[in-house]
Amino acid sequence: LTRLRKITGAITILTSLMKPSPSGFRLVRAVETFGFHLATLDLRQNSAVHERVVAELLKVAGVEADYLSLGESQRVSLLRHELSNARPLASPFAAYSDETQSELAILRAAAKAHATYGPACIAQHIVSMAQSVSDLLELNILLKEVGLYRPGGASGEPSSAAIMAVPLFETIGDLEAAPAIMTEWFALPEVRGITAARSFQEVMIGYSDSNKDGGYLTSTWSLSKASTALKSVFADAGVGMQLFHGRGGAVGRGGGSSFAAIRAQPPGTVQGRIRITEQGEVIAGKYGTRDSAMTNLEAMASATLLASLEPDALSAADTARFSAAMDTLSASAFAAYRDLVYGNNGDDRGFRTFFRQMTPLAEISGLKIGSRPASRTKSDRIEDLRAIPWVFSWAQARVMLPGWYGVGHALSAFEDKGLLAEMAQGWPFFAASLANMEQVIAKSDMGIAARYAGLVEDRALADAIFPRIESGWQQAHDGLLQVTGQSRLLEAHPALDASIRLRLPYIEPLNLLQIELIKRRRAGDEDPRIGEGILLSINAIATALRNSG
Structure with a gap:
């Protein structure tokens, strides 16, 4: 009291x-x-x-x-x-x-x-x-x-x-x-x-x-x-410790509910002090009006106070059990992710070609909205690519890969499904992680993504990589529903579900239009209207998806 x-x-x-x-x-x-x-x-x-x-x-x-x-x-x-x-x-x-x-x-x-x-x-x-x-x-x-x-x-x-x-x-x-x-x-x-x-x-x-x-x-x-x-x-x-959380707007860059993120911090790490970055379209969404700014600032202030003053949510025994389970899940997800993106032998040339041709990465650079170039060096390696274009490109292609890939492999391979359900119900960290991933999966669309995969010139390369992404998405989708006990995505969040469903019919034609314009531009059509149309479609899709970059 x-x-x-x-x-x-x-x-x-x-x-x-x-x-x-x-x-x-x-x-x-x-x-x-x-x-x-x-x-x-x-x-x-x-x-x-x-x-x-x-x-x-x-x-x-x-x-x-x-x-x-x-x-x-x-x-x-x-x-x-x-x-x-x-x-x-x-x-x-x-x-x-x-x-x-x-x-x-x-x-x-x-x-x-x-x-x-x-x-x-x-x-x-x-x-x-x-x-x-x-x-x-x-x-x-x-x-x-x-x-x-x-x-x-x-x-x-x-x-x-x-x-x-x-x-x-x-x-x-x-x-x-x-x-x-x-x-x-x-x-x-x-x-x-x-x-x-x-x-x-x-x-x-x-x-x-x-x-x-x-x-x-x-x-x-x-x-x-x-x-x-x-x-x-x-x-x-x-x-005294003050952690500065470098979060972006997209889930793949730490995005999601600030309130849930602060409440999910490990016990004793907030101590009345916390810094969080707010970037890109998130600023307009959260602080564009006086009322929304007040609501979000109140939520962050209250979450900070709760995280600082509330007793630990878990007992020492539960913390040990859940942490051991997370170590196992993390190792499995890491192996799956690294194998896809970087390859077991460290050679990512095939994947980087697939990524750059499937997504509008090159076209995004034409927006000239970033303060820095897309890559840190002249190399085209994934390691040298900055995180914002990496996440933004996958969002445009409706894959959202940075927000879920590898999790499905981990959930599927973990034997004690009852323990996972217990973690989802009683551990704020795990609950927040799943909630953020659920939002990303709900915004992705493998049918649209398959059309973007058609932009890849080497069909053998596309046929080798895209089915792995589809399979990983399905595993993440099914594993999430099983752990959370839902019959469909966002069943427990009807307001968010309605908001996303309302926007999807308008996003899909934009994606199809963007694919067609990219095909023409890459085929050599230099009509300036095509270039302008691509940039307009990128902006429109990002606006409709919201926290996508």
Whole structure:
């Protein structure tokens, strides 16, 4: 009852801040609660870029001629030594590459913003593809160059960093390594002083790349296990933990109900702090009107409070049983997914050709709506393709593969179906995972997908791969109904079922039109109306499907 009163009181306060007030106290109350600023900015860069920039700075400064050849322990030792020295590495009289000049210019602009607007304007710098402690130290080296990192003094005052280095663990392997990396990070004396001043450390976990790497079920389970393991690491270090969930709009990128997702977080990992990204069409859908924004913010606030204050939903014995079952399911789903997408021998050339010809990936690039190119490199490998076009392309072809493939194999192979039903009923994590997958399967259509498969030039290749996708979809569909005890998809969610069914008759003609236009364009028809029609169809299908990218 006490917990309920606290939750109700907090929600009432948050709601009152959003409602119109005839007096002028609403603004005063909001400023006192949230601070006098509109929004803060995050910086973000790939760890490989930091690595190259630091290597060049060290080389030009005469400190280390070949930093990139050093092992991890050597890098950490060198970087820590440099961080203890207030002397900058960069010289205004030296020549640097465009990349190095660009990165230093960005950080100098951040330092200027701090001086002009205060430290709250930019508080975090996300290091994407973080795979080691040196990745975080390299960022602090660059922050030191612009005065945003200050070494500790001789009299014993601790080091300080005006911007927090936030590691982003993205792939399955990175998520597994995250606890060890953070343990080593917190063991550094200079880091202890920085985290003590803030009282917390943020860690970002990526849904998109982990899904592309290991499939839907393995991604969600790896994220949950990493969160649980990080909780213990932070507790041992005496540091508050703030997880930043890099979710996208589509289920294959962590999408779905924010309320259910927060409630499904492992016990003890929220602790009153959580960050969640809202991207793309989700922003308009959730926050396009005042009423929808209030509803979604209230849902997220209440879910955070419940996840922080409620007792554990499972006993220790049930947690152990369910976790062991998930390990088995994840391993089975991972094997099936990797075998299809990357091949047992690591050669994905056949599948990547099939994917690029079956889906409108090349045509999507013509929309020019992304801030970055579709691939990280000039390679056409699946590993180098960014997660957004990967998920978006499958959605356009009505396959939605990133949101379900491999799960059917896992459910079918698992012998104790009663245990699965028990998990679906009593474990918020498993229930939310199945609910998200159910929505994706309901929006997919293998009949339409088969027509897209007709775009593949090599019929033998299409006949070898598409039946595997069809079979996997059927297994996921049947396994889901069996575990949830439903006779049809979305039987327990009639409102969502009606919404999807209402839109499907309008989407199907758009898909057929898109297929015909793509055929003509790929056959060499350069009529500009065809190109425009393809782009219009892509936009229309995405709008109708909603959370598809």
